[in-house]
Amino acid sequence: MVPIDDVDTGRAANGTVSSSRLTNLDLNLLVALDALLQNRSVTKAAAAMGLSQPALSASLARLRRHFDDPLLSRRGNEYFLTPLAQLLRERTHTVLAGVERVFAAEPVFDPSSSTRQITIVASDYSVAVLGAPLTELLERDAPGMRVHFSANTPSIIDDAEQALVGVDLILLPHGFITDLPHSDLHDDRWVCIVADSNDEVGDELTHEQLASLPWVMTFHSPTASTPAARRLRMAGVEPRVEVVTEHFLTVPALVASSRRVAVLQERLARRLAPDSGVRTVRSAVDLGSLVEAMWWHPVNTRDAEHEFLRDAVRRAARTLDHR
CATH class of the missing domain: 3.40.190.10 (Periplasmic binding protein-like II)
Structure with missing residues (x-):
């Protein structure tokens, strides 16, 4: 990669980059830093980059001097990321991907x-x-x-x-x-699913059943949940969450052969195999729709x-x- 000759970590008041700590560093160190933080091992990182272990150890030494931090801390036979390295791990990976996109640009796109x-x-x-x-x-x-x-x-x-x-x-x-x-792509709506074998539920989940039956929820946390789950709470229904998953495709299997209920996008529900073990039902609470973008x-x-x-x-x- 190209060297950085006059670029710094500091920024002037107008947002431009000033000259200080990054002088004489080059972008190869960013690649080395990413490999070290992702692999948490000098040996594995060197192998991933196709370098010798001494060469990567030298890069690690330069990075430690630059950050004034060990980055990798050894305990017994294992290496652990320092708090600063944990902070840098995702940021470095993202920035490196952005740098690669810059140098992959072409004057004419075909x-x-x-x-x-x-x-x-x-x-x-x-x-x-x-x-x-x-x-x-x-x-x-x-x-x-x-x-x-x-x-x-x-x-x-x-x-x-x-x-x-x-x-x-x-x-x-x-x-x-x-x-x-952003650009809008398509509409969808939320539907409820229950197990084929669940004879407690007819064609519609009542308000009482929505509140009393156990739920499978996706992305259930204070900062991450589906819009359908938020609409349930707005309607006064606090779902009794029994299982949480971050994969919509796993929801039907977690509902089948159980008393659990869940919400699923209709386009996804239509793709379920006949032997999936679940069926769609109406909800007494309007779950709303979604616009994928x-x-x-x-x-x-x-x-x-x-x-x-x-x-x-x-x-x-x-x-x-x-x-």
């Missing part, structure tokens, strides 16, 4: 010859619904492109703008991200390659009602 890897942060619901039509479209129009679907997490959503420095898109319904460029960093708004990708995602979404 999708038919592009070999770039696209990274899309998405839930398993989004991948299940949009993954096939999007990859089919890219296979036809940009056969050399590769798609990496990365799972979303509450920490990514809480700092979406920072996360989007290193990824192309986040697929997520409205209600979680604000003040970032794609979100991106403002720096990519006018990037030709990114514009092609966004158009491809929109075209894939338009095919959903015909599948």
